[in-house]
Structure formats: C-alpha cells, structure tokens
Amino acid sequence: MFAVLVVGSLVLVACGDSDSGSTEAPLTPQEQVVADLGLAGSAFPGPLAKPDFVLDDAATGEPYDFVEETAGFVTLLYFGYTNCPDICPVHLANIASALDQSSGDTRRGVKVVFVGVDAPRDTPERVTEWLGFFDTDFVGLTGTEEQLIAAQEAAAVPVAFVDSEFEGGYTVAHAGWIFLYTQDDQTHLRYPSGIRQSAWAHDLELLVREGWPSS
Amino acid sequence: MTNVGWWCSAQTGPWSWTPQFYPGIWAAMIALLVGYVYAIRRIGPAKVAAGEPVVTRSQVTSFATGYVLLWIATDWPLGVLGAGYLLTAHMIQYILYSLIVAPLLIRGTPPWMRELVWGAPGMGWARYLVDRPFLAFVAFNAVLAVTHLPFVADTLKPIQFGSMAMDVLWLMAGLIFWSAIGAFDQEGDMSTANARRLVYVLGITVLPTIPGAFFVFSEFPLYTTFEFATRAFSDLSAKDDQVIAGLLMWMGTMPILMARLAMAFFAWSATESRRAGQI
Numbered sequence A: 001m002f003a004v005l006v007v008g009s010l011v012l013v014a015c016g017d018s019d020s021g022s023t024e025a026p027l028t029p030q031e032q033v034v035a036d037l038g039l040a041g042s043a044f045p046g047p048l049a050k051p052d053f054v055l056d057d058a059a060t061g062e063p064y065d066f067v068e069e070t071a072g073f074v075t076l077l078y079f080g081y082t083n084c085p086d087i088c089p090v091h092l093a094n095i096a097s098a099l100d101q102s103s104g105d106t107r108r109g110v111k112v113v114f115v116g117v118d119a120p121r122d123t124p125e126r127v128t129e130w131l132g133f134f135d136t137d138f139v140g141l142t143g144t145e146e147q148l149i150a151a152q153e154a155a156a157v158p159v160a161f162v163d164s165e166f167e168g169g170y171t172v173a174h175a176g177w178i179f180l181y182t183q184d185d186q187t188h189l190r191y192p193s194g195i196r197q198s199a200w201a202h203d204l205e206l207l208v209r210e211g212w213p214s215s
Numbered sequence B: 001m002t003n004v005g006w007w008c009s010a011q012t013g014p015w016s017w018t019p020q021f022y023p024g025i026w027a028a029m030i031a032l033l034v035g036y037v038y039a040i041r042r043i044g045p046a047k048v049a050a051g052e053p054v055v056t057r058s059q060v061t062s063f064a065t066g067y068v069l070l071w072i073a074t075d076w077p078l079g080v081l082g083a084g085y086l087l088t089a090h091m092i093q094y095i096l097y098s099l100i101v102a103p104l105l106i107r108g109t110p111p112w113m114r115e116l117v118w119g120a121p122g123m124g125w126a127r128y129l130v131d132r133p134f135l136a137f138v139a140f141n142a143v144l145a146v147t148h149l150p151f152v153a154d155t156l157k158p159i160q161f162g163s164m165a166m167d168v169l170w171l172m173a174g175l176i177f178w179s180a181i182g183a184f185d186q187e188g189d190m191s192t193a194n195a196r197r198l199v200y201v202l203g204i205t206v207l208p209t210i211p212g213a214f215f216v217f218s219e220f221p222l223y224t225t226f227e228f229a230t231r232a233f234s235d236l237s238a239k240d241d242q243v244i245a246g247l248l249m250w251m252g253t254m255p256i257l258m259a260r261l262a263m264a265f266f267a268w269s270a271t272e273s274r275r276a277g278q279i
Helices: A002-020 A029-037 A066-070 A087-101 A104-109 A124-132 A145-154 A197-210 B023-047 B057-074 B078-084 B087-107 B111-118 B124-130 B133-147 B150-156 B160-186 B190-206 B209-217 B238-278
Strands: A042-049 A054-057 A063-065 A074-080 A110-116 A139-142 A161-166 A169-173 A178-181 A186-191
Touching: A029 A042, A029 A186, A054 A145, A063 A066, A066 A110, A074 A087, A074 A197, A087 A110, A087 A197, A087 B238, A104 A110, A104 A197, A110 A124, A110 A145, A124 A139, B023 B057, B023 B111, B057 B078, B057 B087, B078 B087, B087 B133, B087 B160, B087 B238, B111 B124, B124 B133, B124 B160, B133 B150, B133 B160, B133 B190, B133 B209, B150 B160, B160 B190, B190 B238, B209 B238
Parallel strands: A074 A110, A110 A139
Antiparallel strands: A042 A186, A054 A063, A054 A139, A074 A178, A161 A169, A178 A186
C-alpha cells in the first residue's frame, strides 16, 4: 500500500511540476543519476524493492518466483495483455529489437518478464505464442485473477480492469509503463510508452555494464 | 467501410484491413478527372489546328494509367500503410509518385494542356522551374531530401494536412522534374540536348542512394512514426521494414530510371548517327 501511495504521489508531483513552470525543484539523487547517465527512464523519488510474488511460468507451467528468478539481473517487468492493440506489442517489439542490437553481455544480463493481466484470455499457450513473436527469451507469467491482482499491488501499479466492451471482445486498462530493476534488486526507473529502441539499447547496455551507482 | 478522416495520415490504432473512406482523396481524384475531361472536350478544340487531334489515344492511355496508379498510391490501403505503418509502403508511394505517376501524367497531357496548367494563375513559380531543368533537378532532389528528414516526416505524417502536403509535394516535384526534360528540346543542337537529358536523368539515380544507405545501415529505426506503429505484419519488425525500404530505394528505383536512361541514351545516339550521316 505504501508503494502505491509513493507511485500515486509521484504522478501528482509530476502533474504539479507541469503546471508550475516558474520554479525549478532541485533534483533528487535518483533524478541526478538519470540526468548524469543520460537515461531515458523516469526516476523514482526513492528506490522500491523488487515485488515479491509467485506466478506461473507460461512456457513451463512451473511456479516462477519473481525475486528469486531475476536476482542479479537487470529486469524489465511489464503488466500487459496479449490482446492489447497498441502499447504492449510496441513496447515489447522495441525492447526485443534493442536487445537484438545489443552486445551478448547485455542480452545475457537482462530478463524481460511479461505478466498477462487478462486472466481469461492470457492463457499460458497464448502468452507463450504471443511473446514468441517478439523474443523467445522473454518470460511470460500467468495466474488466477487473485494472484494477478496481488502481483500488481506488490509491484505498485494500478490494478488492470476491463475498460470497454465491444462486440466480440473487450479492452483492458493497465499500467502502460515498464519497471526496470537493477542488479541491486530495486527499481529506480520506470519507462513510459514512447521509449525509442536506441534509448532502450543505451540504457540496458549501460545498466548491465555499470549497475546503478551506489550512493 | 469506416471513415477515419479526409486524408490518409499516421494513426495510433492497430492496422486493420477494413477499408477506409477518405473523402478528400476521392474529391481530389474526381476533380482531376473532371478537369482532364473538361479540358479535352471544351478547351482543347480551340487550342489545336483544324484536323489535329485534341488528344491522342496513347496520351489518354498514359494519363489513365498514371491516374489509376496515383489513386492506388494515395488511398487506402497503400496510403494508410505508408502514412503510418510501414516505411516500405511509404517508399513504394514515393517511387510511384515521383518516378511512375508523374511521367505518365506528363506523357498523357497534350502540349496545349501542359501550357494551360503551367501558365495558370499562381503557377508562375512552377513554370519558372519547368523552363530551367537545372533548378527543376535541384527542386526534385530537395523535396526528396527534406521530406525524408526524420523530423519533417514525423511531424507531417500524423497530421492530415501534413500528410497531404507530402503527397502533393512529391507529385508536384515529379511533374516539374519530368516536364523540365522537355526544356532540353528548345536547345538548337539536339545532340547536346540529348546528352544533357542523359546526365539529367542519370543525376537522380545518385541521390536516392543516400537516404537508402541510411535506411539500410542505421542501427535503429530512424522514424518514430514507424517505430511506434503497431506492426501491420507481425513478422516484420520496424528495423527490417526500414532495411527493405532502403533496398527498395536503391534497387526499386533503378529499373525505372535505367529504362528512362536507356530512352535518353538511344535518342542521343540516334541524333549523333543522323549527324554523322549528314557529315
């Protein structure tokens, strides 16, 4: 809950900033790192710990302990759904292309974890097939409605919900940003939609190589 | 069939094969056809000498082919794909407009009609360029270069007016470029005129290789429009699409330009042979 409040306040702060314009608030240490390294992600006021949840690995059917499986990796965590018409496929396609252009060390140092939040349609088979369009190394996770809600709350993202229904389907409103966890198992950054492939490649290469600077 | 605007522009939604109706494109195409037919029926007879045809069958055929290709290049689906989903489609549009449609329309327009168009009020600037092949060449290549700058393309493509402006610019640049070839005929020495025509056409085989090289060798997509577009074909990434577009710019334009070059070369060769015979 605390994490949700932090993220919520971040959104409010961001809105306030855009309105004020006249005074410039001093950069937080996180923002200073982002500015110094030229990262494309947005900084959190303070780091958040990696969310502790266990879902099912869509490819193997085995339980996937997020903290355990991704420990020591630069990890991208994204909550989306496989019927998403725009943001999800574009995000994942751009990350896949960026990794494709990156060095072997970078590719080996990054884990991309996609959580399918649309439980009725995001079956393990569907998630695995869909992720295969982008990169077969991407990890797809599925779970029950309750497990998915718990995972989203743990990660401090707004819980996804059915947004609008139309004949033959529906759309799901879900968090549009991707959390990036560095090797210290904390998130310092999140990435909204609209991050270019070149920016992903730059940030991932740098963070795998250097890690998040310790204060 | 759905209606999403009056001119094809980059869209944020996923690509759909459901036909879309763009009234602006239909209006422009109908106006072009009506104008052509009206000019032939009402204006042409007073412009040609008695007994001369107002328009030849070959000119009508050429115009009709150019007209159909123009509509295909502008309207759904190619127009929508090129505006916001696939750089390859954008490149096909460019090649169609500049190198196929424009010369076909020029060839399909009788000389008296061309005079009418270039001499129309507000067309003085175009007439100025048509009479000066070197400037027409510069203008054609400037349009190619400027409209392919990522900032320019990414700014114009999501706006209907911007997207239309790009289409019109490409077509106008092509019409002026291919019309200006006729200016060489005004030179007294046909041999020199044909040689210059040869160099003129050869010139535009060079410049497209520059953006083509950027497309092929760039590490990442150059245009945000196509980078953030939902994939029209799931197997075709934005990067692969860009490489194909670059290759198309290199290879796709070559056969067309080579054919045109061959025409210019044989014309020059024939003139030289005639002159040698006279000597």
